[in-house]
Amino acid sequence: MLVRCDQNIISKIPRFAELRTELDSWFSSVEDRLFLTIGKMYLVYALTFRGSIPWYFIADDTYDGKHYPFAYPARLFSLVDNRVSRHWVFGFAFSRGDESRRATMTSLFAVEPWAKDETFFERLVDGEDDCVKRFDKYKGSLDCEFPNPAITLIAGTIDANWLNCPKCGEAWEASPHERLVKSPQCATVMVNPPFSNTIRDGAGGTLKRGRAFCAYCQGIQGTIEAATRTYPVSG
Numbered sequence: 001m002l003v004r005c006d007q008n009i010i011s012k013i014p015r016f017a018e019l020r021t022e023l024d025s026w027f028s029s030v031e032d033r034l035f036l037t038i039g040k041m042y043l044v045y046a047l048t049f050r051g052s053i054p055w056y057f058i059a060d061d062t063y064d065g066k067h068y069p070f071a072y073p074a075r076l077f078s079l080v081d082n083r084v085s086r087h088w089v090f091g092f093a094f095s096r097g098d099e100s101r102r103a104t105m106t107s108l109f110a111v112e113p114w115a116k117d118e119t120f121f122e123r124l125v126d127g128e129d130d131c132v133k134r135f136d137k138y139k140g141s142l143d144c145e146f147p148n149p150a151i152t153l154i155a156g157t158i159d160a161n162w163l164n165c166p167k168c169g170e171a172w173e174a175s176p177h178e179r180l181v182k183s184p185q186c187a188t189v190m191v192n193p194p195f196s197n198t199i200r201d202g203a204g205g206t207l208k209r210g211r212a213f214c215a216y217c218q219g220i221q222g223t224i225e226a227a228t229r230t231y232p233v234s235g
């Protein structure tokens with residue numbers, strides 16, 4: 001699931017709007033400007049519902065300094081890719097606000113250790129070594145799961161599944177099935193070469209109207225639609 005930020009200033013949202021009430025209750029102690037960049041795309045690492053309102057856990061603009069995702073209401077974003085992660089499972093989490101806020105149960109789609117254990121996220125925030133390592137491992141899979149229009153750098157090919165990173169020169173063996181790959185050395189996420197020109201090659205240079213089978217989602221779709229969505233297409 002990929003979203004694009006549309007709003008990052010709390011005071012620009014009408015004072016009595018439901019979203020403003022929600023933001024004021026969760027972000028009352030922080031600056032008016034949220035740690036988000038308008039127009040920037042964010043991958044959703046977990047999806048939670050507080051009451052009936054969906055919140056996205058994303059790596060906001062302070063992520064590099066804290067290393068855990070932070071939740072923002074879905075209405076601050078528009079959806080770019082609405083597919084949910086195959087790495088998610090469903091669970092309940094125990095949510096605590098400030099001292100005046102009653103503890104509530106919230107539903108959660110997240111990677112297994114997080115969705116199954118209501119203390120996982122708190123321990124991740126605390127920087128507990130085991131949690132940080134487990135989340136980083138899952139994050140690596142989530143980062144490479146879906147195509148991202150903002151990622152256009154293509155990994156170099158050495159031989160078969162062996163790739164090299166154009167940024168740091170690191171070589172590694174990657175799965176041929178993931179659309180994106182991550183340099184183990186510098187963590188740059190790039191396009192996996194087998195997916196960089198599938199449509200161009202398959203169409204022989206000219207894309208004709210027809211039906212195409214997508215090996216990734218197992219769906220049948222129009223070739224024009226498939227090409228527009230830039231999913232891998234064969235046949």
Ligand SMILES: [Zn+2]
Pocket residue numbers: 165166167168169170183184185186187188
């Ligand atoms: Zn690299």
